[in-house]
Amino acid sequence: MEVIKNPEVLSVWRKKILNKNTFYTHTVSLCGGTGCQAGSCGTVISAFKKELARNKLEKKVRLRVTGCHGFCEQGPLMIIEPDNIFYCRLSPGDVPEILTQTIKNHKIIERLCYTDPSTQKKCPVESKIPFYAQQSRILIDRNKNTDPSDIEDYIAENGYAALCKSLKMQANDIIQEILKSGLRGRGGGGYPTGKKWQQTAAAAGEKKYIICNADEGDPGAYMDRSILEGNPHSVIEGMMIGAKAIGADEGIIYVRNEYPLAVLHAGIALEQCRNAGLLGKNILGSGFSFDIRIVRGAGAFVSGESSALIASISGKVGEPSPKDVHLSEKGLEQNPTNMNNVETWANIPLIIENGAMWFASRGTERSKGTKIFALTGKIKNTGLVEVAMGTSLKKIIYDIGGGSISGTVKAVQTGGPSGGCLPASKFDLPVDFEALSEAGSMVGSGGMVVMDENTCMVDVARYFLDFLIDESCGKCVPCRIGLSRIREIICRITEGKAEMQDLELLEEISQTVSEASLCALGKTAPNPVLSTIRYFREEYISHIHDKKCPAKVCKSLIKFSISPEICTGCGACKRECPAGAISGEKKQIHNIDQSICTKCGICRETCRLSAISLN
Amino acid sequence: MDNSLMQIIEKFPRSRQNLIPVLQAIQKEQNYLNREAVSAVAEYLGLGVAQVYGAASFYTQFRLKKTGKNIIKICKGTACHVSGADNIIDAVERTLGIRKGETTADGKFSIEEVACLGCCSLAPVLMINDRVYARLVSSEVKKILQSYS
Ligand SMILES: Cc1cc2nc3c(=O)[nH]c(=O)nc-3n(C[C@H](O)[C@H](O)[C@H](O)COP(=O)(O)O)c2cc1C
Numbered sequence: 001m002e003v004i005k006n007p008e009v010l011s012v013w014r015k016k017i018l019n020k021n022t023f024y025t026h027t028v029s030l031c032g033g034t035g036c037q038a039g040s041c042g043t044v045i046s047a048f049k050k051e052l053a054r055n056k057l058e059k060k061v062r063l064r065v066t067g068c069h070g071f072c073e074q075g076p077l078m079i080i081e082p083d084n085i086f087y088c089r090l091s092p093g094d095v096p097e098i099l100t101q102t103i104k105n106h107k108i109i110e111r112l113c114y115t116d117p118s119t120q121k122k123c124p125v126e127s128k129i130p131f132y133a134q135q136s137r138i139l140i141d142r143n144k145n146t147d148p149s150d151i152e153d154y155i156a157e158n159g160y161a162a163l164c165k166s167l168k169m170q171a172n173d174i175i176q177e178i179l180k181s182g183l184r185g186r187g188g189g190g191y192p193t194g195k196k197w198q199q200t201a202a203a204a205g206e207k208k209y210i211i212c213n214a215d216e217g218d219p220g221a222y223m224d225r226s227i228l229e230g231n232p233h234s235v236i237e238g239m240m241i242g243a244k245a246i247g248a249d250e251g252i253i254y255v256r257n258e259y260p261l262a263v264l265h266a267g268i269a270l271e272q273c274r275n276a277g278l279l280g281k282n283i284l285g286s287g288f289s290f291d292i293r294i295v296r297g298a299g300a301f302v303s304g305e306s307s308a309l310i311a312s313i314s315g316k317v318g319e320p321s322p323k324d325v326h327l328s329e330k331g332l333e334q335n336p337t338n339m340n341n342v343e344t345w346a347n348i349p350l351i352i353e354n355g356a357m358w359f360a361s362r363g364t365e366r367s368k369g370t371k372i373f374a375l376t377g378k379i380k381n382t383g384l385v386e387v388a389m390g391t392s393l394k395k396i397i398y399d400i401g402g403g404s405i406s407g408t409v410k411a412v413q414t415g416g417p418s419g420g421c422l423p424a425s426k427f428d429l430p431v432d433f434e435a436l437s438e439a440g441s442m443v444g445s446g447g448m449v450v451m452d453e454n455t456c457m458v459d460v461a462r463y464f465l466d467f468l469i470d471e472s473c474g475k476c477v478p479c480r481i482g483l484s485r486i487r488e489i490i491c492r493i494t495e496g497k498a499e500m501q502d503l504e505l506l507e508e509i510s511q512t513v514s515e516a517s518l519c520a521l522g523k524t525a526p527n528p529v530l531s532t533i534r535y536f537r538e539e540y541i542s543h544i545h546d547k548k549c550p551a552k553v554c555k556s557l558i559k560f561s562i563s564p565e566i567c568t569g570c571g572a573c574k575r576e577c578p579a580g581a582i583s584g585e586k587k588q589i590h591n592i593d594q595s596i597c598t599k600c601g602i603c604r605e606t607c608r609l610s611a612i613s614l615n
Numbered sequence: 616m617d618n619s620l621m622q623i624i625e626k627f628p629r630s631r632q633n634l635i636p637v638l639q640a641i642q643k644e645q646n647y648l649n650r651e652a653v654s655a656v657a658e659y660l661g662l663g664v665a666q667v668y669g670a671a672s673f674y675t676q677f678r679l680k681k682t683g684k685n686i687i688k689i690c691k692g693t694a695c696h697v698s699g700a701d702n703i704i705d706a707v708e709r710t711l712g713i714r715k716g717e718t719t720a721d722g723k724f725s726i727e728e729v730a731c732l733g734c735c736s737l738a739p740v741l742m743i744n745d746r747v748y749a750r751l752v753s754s755e756v757k758k759i760l761q762s763y764s
Pocket residue numbers: 184185186187188189190191193213214215216217218301302303304305306307339340341342344445519520521
């Protein structure tokens with residue numbers, strides 16, 4: 001790799017790369033992201049390499065192993081360019097046929113195409129698949145064009161052009177551009193990014209730090225790690241531009257050690273930047289010096305909070321401190337520090353390259369640009385979804401997500417453990433920081449979990465409480481004691497032992513915890529409880545008053561039984577029951593002893609005749 | 616004093632910022648953080664044993680007990696929870712006769728809970744060593760575990 005001494009050399013390098021790419025007739029982008037790895041994409045990748053060699057096609061066909069494309073549920077998957085052909089649920093055995101049919105003869109293999117569940121039609125072209133077609137993928141779409149361990153792919157896509165542009169700009173002009181774009185923090189708080197930069201730039205001090213928060217503690221969300229895994233250079237370039245604007249010379253990417261692929265790819269990307277002279281002293285001959293290191297977090301939800309994260313980098317327990325001093329004045333080692341989320345950083349190069357107005361053309365009055373969500377739960381199409389701010393929940397859930405598997409969507413949970421559950425009647429709401437907060441939830445960092453009639457809202461509230469009690473640092477009393485009291489009441493409700501006045505008590509304690517906790521973890525912790533009481537009060541009442549769990553989830557309130565009309569006495573359930581609760585002679589109707597049954601549900605999964613019901 | 620332990624520790628400059636990286640490096644080599652490791656790190660970095668222990672017990676990554684040969688990581692993330700992770704956890708615990716955070720008497724398996732494995736689209740999931748099992752139903756658990764014994 002050559003050292004780039006000035007922007008002109010970078011342009012020459014880009015031309016060379018683009019020229020080299022014209023020698024290929026096809027490019028195959030095979031996803032190697034965490035989701036597809038779970039689907040054994042590794043075996044497909046090795047099969048592809050082997051077949052390419054066997055057919056002597058290595059010089060004609062480029063195999064590019066990329067980060068997450070977004071449609072993880074359909075993985076392992078690939079896109080074949082130039083025809084934009086999309087193949088999914090691949091196995092190694094499919095590879096020879098892909099080479100002989102599709103690559104050599106331009107024939108589409110129907111079996112490997114995605115089937116639209118609503119029309120049952122095959123969609124061979126990626127851009128026509130409803131899941132992709134209705135998104136605004138300015139960030140995540142770049143993943144498929146990028147081998148994250150090859151800086152040349154990023155440079156070919158105009159990478160580091162925004163850096164070159166910013167090196168010629170005055171620091172204040174960069175900040176003005178970000179302010180004008182209307183970009184707000186993607187880590188959950190939605191604080192205007194330009195304003196934060198302005199404060200850190202103005203703070204007194206020689207030494208300043210830039211931090212990328214890649215802790216991503218929201219369980220069930222994986223946007224940030226997918227950007228860092230799939231396109232680490234976009235984050236690094238964003239940080240470089242930020243450092244130039246703020247006057248920082250040192251950057252840190254704080255990423256969880258539990259995200260091995262993100263740690264690996266970010267590390268490789270940094271090394272490549274240093275070798276190319278994009279990081280270090282006198283970058284591109286501009287006089288600007290900056291470097292970035294990785295700090296591997298050891299996993300704690302509260303350590304994602306900004307002051308706790310600083311404590312964690314300093315080698316302390318990652319607990320938050322009261323917010324009377326701002327990080328922009330006294331952050332890491334008491335120096336002015338600017339922290340932004342991964343997705344926030346990844347937006348920066350696009351804004352500088354295309355202009356603030358281009359960015360602000362998407363979105364609502366107060367929320368601009370796009371947002372990536374991890375769409376999961378009881379929905380047909382799960383995966384990473386990037387939409388323009390202001391897109392309605394309905395569009396995300398039904399048009400992109402394809403609606404529920406079972407029939408009806410009951411609720412959607414956004415904002416992770418700090419967020420709330422919104423009922424179907426609120427699905428016209430746009431994803432916009434203010435609109436979702438006013439409705440009792442929040443945009444948050446991007447988790448979006450869809451729930452159907454088989455999800456119990458009281459159980460969901462209990463789930464988040466368990467998580468938060470586990471993750472609460474215990475430093476302040478309202479959060480430490482208050483959450484445990486709330487959990488006790490919720491547990492009583494799920495066990496059918498609560499009374500109506502418990503609901504009021506719940507609301508009262510929640511109020512206190514919200515108002516009196518030290519950090520945002522405690523202040524927002526009652527949200528899952530309050531939002532489910534607000535919108536699903538009747539479900540709470542069923543548990544308390546009728547001792548029934550309408551979703552049939554809460555174990556104390558459900559009962560498995562065998563229907564005598566259907567049971568043929570095959571004995572399968574009896575064999576599988578781990579508690580030995582099922583009795584019955586062969587070919588005779590079987591019976592479940594309720595006093596022994598642990599309600600694990602294995603009998604119901606096992607019975608091929610669906611003779612076992614849940615009431 | 617364990618020589619290999621000191622070799623790991625001494626790779627890091629004596630700065631408090633290195634506390635977590637040192638602990639990560641020791642755990643990677645030695646599987647868990649024993650008493651000796653915690654004291655050695657404290658002494659090397661000039662911290663109290665309680666401070667090091669405090670950090671080690673605060674972060675979920677660190678273990679203070681040796682694990683079994685196969686580490687089962689069960690996802691307790693939201694996507695997995697609404698897709699029935701509780702039943703999967705129950706099935707694993709029941710099959711092995713141990714609880715989360717414990718190791719079987721024969722040293723074959725340990726169960727750990729993790730916040731999210733990043734394959735939420737394939738929920739519910741669990742991971743044994745480096746292999747992920749996706750879209751699980753509880754009746755499959757027994758067979759999967761048997762394949763490791
Ligand atoms: C309990 C808690 C956990 C948080 N976890 C994260 C996280 O995992 N990632 C993140 O970027 N921000 C997280 N935040 C928000 C950060 O404190 C901070 O606002 C953010 O990183 C700033 O970046 P932004 O302005 O670009 O959003 C968390 C906040 C709280 C209160």
